[in-house]
Amino acid sequence: MKKIAYFLPLLAIAATEPPKTDPAKLSAMTKELSSDPFGGRAPGTEGEKKTIDWAIARFKALGLQPGGPDGSWTQKVPLIHTRLADGPVSFGGTQLRQGTDVALTTVRPDPTVAIENAPLVFVGYGVEAPEAKWDDFKGLDLKGKVAVFLVNDPDFEAPEGVDAKGRFGDKRMTYYGRWTYKYEEAARRGAIGALIVHDTAGAGYPWSTANASNGENYDIVRGPEDQRIALQxxxxxxxxxxxxAAESMDLTALRFQARSAAFKPVPLKARFTAKLPVTVERIESANVLAKIPGRVKPDETVQFAAHWDAYGEGPPDAQGRTIRPGANDDALGVAGVMELARLFKTGPAPERTLVFALWTAEERGLLGSEWYATRPTSPLEKTAANLTLDILQTAGLAKDVILVGAGQSSLEDMLTDAAAKQGRTITPEEASERGLFYRADHFSVVRRGVPALQLMALGGASDMREGGRAAGQKWLDGYMACYHKTCDAWTPDWDFTGPAQDVDLFHAMGRRLSKAGVWPEWRPASEFRAIRAESAAERK
Structure with missing residues (x-):
């Protein structure tokens, strides 16, 4: 009897200990999803069909319910794929060479881009940010014009004493610095085209990356009320x-002027002309959505997400391989979402609905998540948070967690608490000017006000339990050599205990977020705080 009494407290502790992510399961799922039969998981291919069938079967086996429209497992996502053919492009009297002078694309389904003698106007950084008391446009009408932007934010590289200093993210890029924001702002203001002046430091990547599209682009199918600019x-x-210089203007001096809140757009004498044939392909793709219904507040949700797509097939590498399997990016993220679904399903029923989302076309511009964000199956006003997995380090256990987008929301506090219970600390991302926070699928709901947090190993070198930061840097350098290439492939050398640590972080955060009444908030300086505030009444 004494022995039984002794073991009872231990049994009680075991009963309350949450289940853990299984590294072996992560490895097996990642290996399968990135295998040759899945063909690199490109949207609109046989690889997509195989991937979606696999995901639905997994969710069903775990006992989840469909989370798509009308009780389905999928949300259809219509896409367009465009390619510009050769044609004349001129800036004033100068002919511009595609790939050398410009890297142009379109996301409009028109058969031709035809711009004839359009006025050009330099708009500085092209930012309107009321919370920063900043407006580069000063009431300018861009209708029918081509806008020329600087990349990044006004305070990027701004020295002390300059007006812009400290108004945005300083070295950390805000959404106003992203090329997507600038194209959207041009469209909102009626511009016919937009050109962004490239510089490696401001963009976060060299000209070879900016020019990698070769005239191709993708977008969701948009209605007439949501048209993009004709050329970007x-x-x-x-x-x-x-x-x-041909306009007797010094671009360096203009860049300095654009760091002042008093900056006004500068019309150019030159005109812009382009006539480029467009090939348009339509693709039918899909998101996969599953859920565990909430027992108290089923209309309130928490999202756990990854993207199922990769780059499909491409030119053969030195070994003759053509499939770009996307094992870490993002088959491993999908495996992590599946493990989260398993962990939550084995636990008590959540008070809120938990949504498990696998997005299409992330690699084409966050398009599957964008489609969902404009047509959500659960109201975004009552979505407490989005937690996204997109590339996890596979070098082993880490002593820290790389935080991407520091300073955005109170989810960071939850992450810090969860990490501390694992004996880990928080390390802010390196090179925050690259804007990684705006380059993964969670951003589609972020820009509609939903607080979100991503785990992305590209943010910097982890401090590994074995080998420290140097070992983390070695892993990161090795992975970056395979990023979006044929060698992002599963190998038995990968250590999945590190990814299991990270998935467990989201499980811990998710258990807190699943409680009714827990509403993460944007920090006062976040550019998304005002958007969320507009729907505050929905969360009372």
Whole structure:
């Protein structure tokens, strides 16, 4: 009897201990999803069908319910794929060369991009940010014009004493610095086109990356009320310097002027002309959505998400491999979402509905998540948070967690608490000017006000339990050499205990978020705080 009494407290502790992510399950799922039969999981291919069938079967086996429209497991996502053919492009009297001087694309399904002698106007950084008391446009009408932007934020590289200093993210890029924001702002203001002056420091990547599209682009199918600009793209820094000099303008001096809140748009004498044939392909793809219904507040949700797509097949590498399997990006993230579904399903029923989302076309511009965000199956006003898995380090256990987008929301406090219980600390991302916070699927709901947090190992070198930061950097360098390439492939050398740690972080955060009444908040300086505040009444 004494022995039984002794073991009872231990049994009680075991009963309350939450289940853990299984590294072996993560490995097996990642290996399967990135295997050759899945063909690199490109949208609109046989690989998509196989991937979606696999995901639905997994969710069913775990006992989840469909989370898509009308009780389905999927949400259809219609896409367009465009490719520009060769044609004349001129800036004033100068002919521009696609790939050398400019990197142009379109996301409009028109058969031709036809711009004839359109006025050009330099709009500085092209930012309107009421919370920063900043407006680069000063009431300018861009209708029918081509806007020329600088990349990044006004305070990027701004020295002390300059007006812009400290108004945005300083070295950390805000959404106003992203090229997507600038194209959208041009469209909102009626512009016919937009050119962003490339510089490697501001963009976070070299011209070779900005030019990698080769005239191709993707988008969701949009209605007439949500049309994009006719032509968009990058203008090389070298070409921009020469073109502005031909107008007797110093681009360096203009860049300095654009760091003042008093900046006003500068019309150029030159006109812009382009006539480019467009090939348009339509693709039917799909998101996969599953859920565990809430027992108290079923209309309130928490999202756990990853993207199922990768880059499909491409030119053969040195070994003759053509499939880009996306094992870490993002088959491992999908496996993590599946493990979260398993962990939550084995636990007590949540008070809120838990949504498990696998998005399509992330690699084409966050398009599956964007489609969902404009047509949500659960109201975004009552979505407490989005937690996204997109590339996890596979070098082993880490002593820290890399935080992408520091300073955005109170979810960071939850992450800090969960990490501390694992004996881990928080390390802010390196090179925050790259804007990683705006480059994964969670951002589609972020820009509609939903607080979100992503785990992305690209944010910097982890401090590994074995080998420290140097070992983390070695892993990161090795992975980046395979990023979006044929060698992002599962190997038995990968250590899945690290990813299991990270998935367990989201499980711990998710258990807190699943409680009714827990509403993470944006920090006062976040550019998304005001958007969320508009729907505050829905959460009372």
């Amino acid at each position: 793209g990058w203008l090389s820094g070298e070409a921009a310097t020469k073109l502005f």
